[in-house]
Amino acid sequence: VTADIRQVAAEAGVSTATVSRVMSGRGPASARATAAVRSAARLLGYLPNSSASSLRTDRSMIIGVVVPNLANPVFLPFLRTVEHRAQRHGYAVLVADTQHDVEVERRQLDRLGAQRVDALVFAGRPADPDHVRRLSEAGLPIAEPVTFARQAGYPFSSRAASAIDDACGHLATVGHRRLAYVSRGGSVRSAPERWRLIEASCRSVGIEPRPVVLGTGPGGAAAGVPKLAATLASLVKASEGPTVLWSNSQVLAPLLLEAMAVAGIDIPADCSFLTFGDSAWAVAFRPSVSVITTDLDAVAVAMTASILQQLGVPEPGPPVGLRPDVFVIRGSIGAAPTRV
Amino acid sequence: VTADIRQVAAEAGVSTATVSRVMSGRGPASARATAAVRSAARLLGYLPNSSASSLRTDRSMIIGVVVPNLANPVFLPFLRTVEHRAQRHGYAVLVADTQHDVEVERRQLDRLGAQRVDALVFAGRPADPDHVRRLSEAGLPIAEPVTFARQAGYPFSSRAASAIDDACGHLATVGHRRLAYVSRGGSVRSAPERWRLIEASCRSVGIEPRPVVLGTGPGGAAAGVPKLAATLASLVKASEGPTVLWSNSQVLAPLLLEAMAVAGIDIPADCSFLTFGDSAWAVAFRPSVSVITTDLDAVAVAMTASILQQLGVPEPGPPVGLRPDVFVIRGSIGAAPTRV
DNA sequence: TTGTAGGCGTTATCAA
């Protein structure tokens, strides 16, 4: 369907070597030849076949982005950032959703391997870290959040820890003594450090933490708001019930808030609320929702910069620093209620 | 770095042709040869080089997905659906963000063209429809929402029209006579039909519609909530001001809601509210937010199925029907206030 | 500064 390099060469009255040199910008070419090739290429709508070029040069100009769950909007800024910076340097972006599944991840990595991607960027923790380590040792440039943060001097724990400490400290100060950390089945596994940090931090300020794991069926928590409301009602209204609900994720937060509204739990009079992950809706909600934010975008920028550098692309500007997570106090946190 | 077909052939004691036949599943191969090749491939970690394969077969096994704005979460389910169905049939997905810009789109399409993608899926309307039409006429399978819906017997207008009529009808019934349709600079251009439909529908039920376009600077409306609040306050509190605010997009909605809260505008007592695009937060919000939903996921499924069929991949099951948009009544719409 | 020619890894043809 498309023109090839020989047709362009013929049209321009030069050899294929000259066309190649002009199109890639590598190697010498007279002004005359350059002009002839350019116009011939435009005339024929010539686009160099990157399969052929990859085969010859052993560079695919493709970066693979591995996302643990494409349904989760938190990964969107990540994907966006990588795509923007990659395309600026002529790289295309292949996206692969692993659906939090080891087997799917393996298949996807094989697919990316078959495409001979020049680098791999993980938007979240890989399901099979060993496999990834092996690829990395085989010479493939790879960026993965946890390892990356560690190398950059921000191991996960320290990045999140201060924000979690801030949150727990504030909660204790305004009188809370019992906290429930709510998550869904799938997510617990993906971020076990969080729970450990929260647990430790709570204990140190005299708050008793308690994990609440919601069932993860088809439809998940979304399917059963009335049921969820009942669960939360009995949880919160018990005499020794928690006075704070802490949502494990941005996705879970609105479901919990809705269920609390349905259950007639007033925020923050009956129970305070906070969640991981900020959003415009969290701000708009009344009372506005306290959050712990991670600057995922900055992480993506730093990871992409590191990858591009390994690929030998000069990225101008100073290296981007990673900001630790931040605890944002908003109206959804109030003084602990005194239960009758 | 990776093993090639010759090494596998040597290891398995067969020819490269046999390896190729076994790995691709095309062509005959004895059980004995198959087993030998399989184990040799596993041993060497062999992944066929798809650049070479593409070059030879003229099929890249890549589907390009063009997204007008990767920052907008509405495109996420779309991307997810295409990715899932594509990978099920061995296709990889290349994602390209055009940032609503003709020039960027052109560059991205060139990049995808250079990769010789087997098909193109547009998650939103292309910035340069003529260019896309040209590609399509050149034989590239392309799916694009508007054209696709039209072919499927659901031209955009009729898909959205009944929901818009429902909304306007309901608003008129509960006494509204003046409506403001709020959008941001960029989005108006991307969906001018909406405004036309809304305008016509409002007029037909005796509501006076009025477009409100918010400035689109860096940071956009997000930067100036106080300013936005002032704007909305003077808009709504005028004696002839609108009694309904209709948000053009899911992204804009939380900003407007926050600004209304800041401005002390009560929903729905002072002013009713509705938006395009449903979400868990819209449901959780109090009062919960009335919406017009589009089943983008179903659109993605149908578009992908059509593409896969054009690529000669048998998609089992009956063709998916496209549901028209739906107007969902929730608490954010109430009776029109009588202004003093 | 330009052209010639060989080969990147794979698949399809064809003869055995």
Added chain:
DNA sequence: TTGATAACGCCTACAA
């Protein structure tokens, strides 16, 4: 059922 071999389109020594 198998194997030898000629492309696929491009890049890059190397020679001119």
